Amino acid sequence: MPDPNPQALDFLLTRRSRPAKTLTTPVPTREELAPILQAALRAPDHGKLEPWRLIVLEKPALNRLAGLVKDRGAALGIDPDKITKNHDQFAHADLAVAVIEAPVIAEKIPAIEQTYSAGAVCLQLLNAALASGWGANWLSGWASHDRLFIEKGLGLAPHERVAGFIHIGTERAAPPERPRPDIEEKVTWVSQ
Template sequence: MDALDLLLNRRSVGKLCAPAPEGKVLENIIRAGLRAPDHGGLTPWRFVISQGKGLDKLGKILSDAAIAENSDPAVVDKMRHAPFRAPMVITVIAKVTPHPKVPALEQYLSAGCAAQAMQMAALAQGFQGFWRSGNLMFHPLVHQAFGLSGEDEIVGFLYLGMPEIEPMKVPQRHLSDFVEYL
């Protein structure tokens, strides 16, 4: 697939099935994330891969946080099963290093760029992915489970697998609604 075509037609598919990326394909996905813009060469990213029993662990982390928030039992159950929307979930973490010229915001943006690059690398290799977030990724129990400290943050959960459904058409947007010139 042509790179520009890939960028202009990217759509998330919310229902993914096995197989998950593995071997050289997964390695390419991670390497794409490592090519994100990185002011100061701080490498402000960490990727935690969950699959198989790891999806159970991730579901427990999320449901425990939902329980701690006194969430409705249906929400707790939804969080427990959320990781199973795909055969693999990569938790993308901004690992923030205090730096006089590179604020935490730049490091969060870099981790976000890593997530986008990883998603695009998956698509380029015939897989599909979607990026999820949610208020529980900021929960102290979730941070503790992932060993976050200081200004570290989870920037999202990247779900990867094969599409179970066709992606929706890309919405047409008018550039003039988003672009202006000084």
């Protein structure tokens, strides 16, 4: 017999990311962030490989990354509007957690499943922050895929990648609800 958790289901049915540009201080303290990070690390992980790690980025680190975005964007000839958008993601943030995919060589676990696990960490982290009462948003952007940016800015090893930046803070204004997928259009039932 199932043991339902209606509050958890209601949270999942009504959860809503908060745009990073609407987040402000205060941000969680290290003590407040610890259970959120712990919840993120309980993501599905086939083979118990832990093919990910987290980097908590506080304001000085975010400012440093914002400057690096400008330098790398100019060097790569990125459109100025895209540079500004990615720059502002870091410059206007007060706290973000970089989820790093750190694949492990494993004969029985395909690399793609490790990528999915890193994505699951991102979602767990996002939902744990929201469930804790904070505003949160999962972002990436062109800089998160630039090898020089992630190696210089985050110290990533050659085999590591950014799965996402989860921005966490105090919500200034709740965003309006947006249309959600129609279950009839997105679900197929197969009986045989």
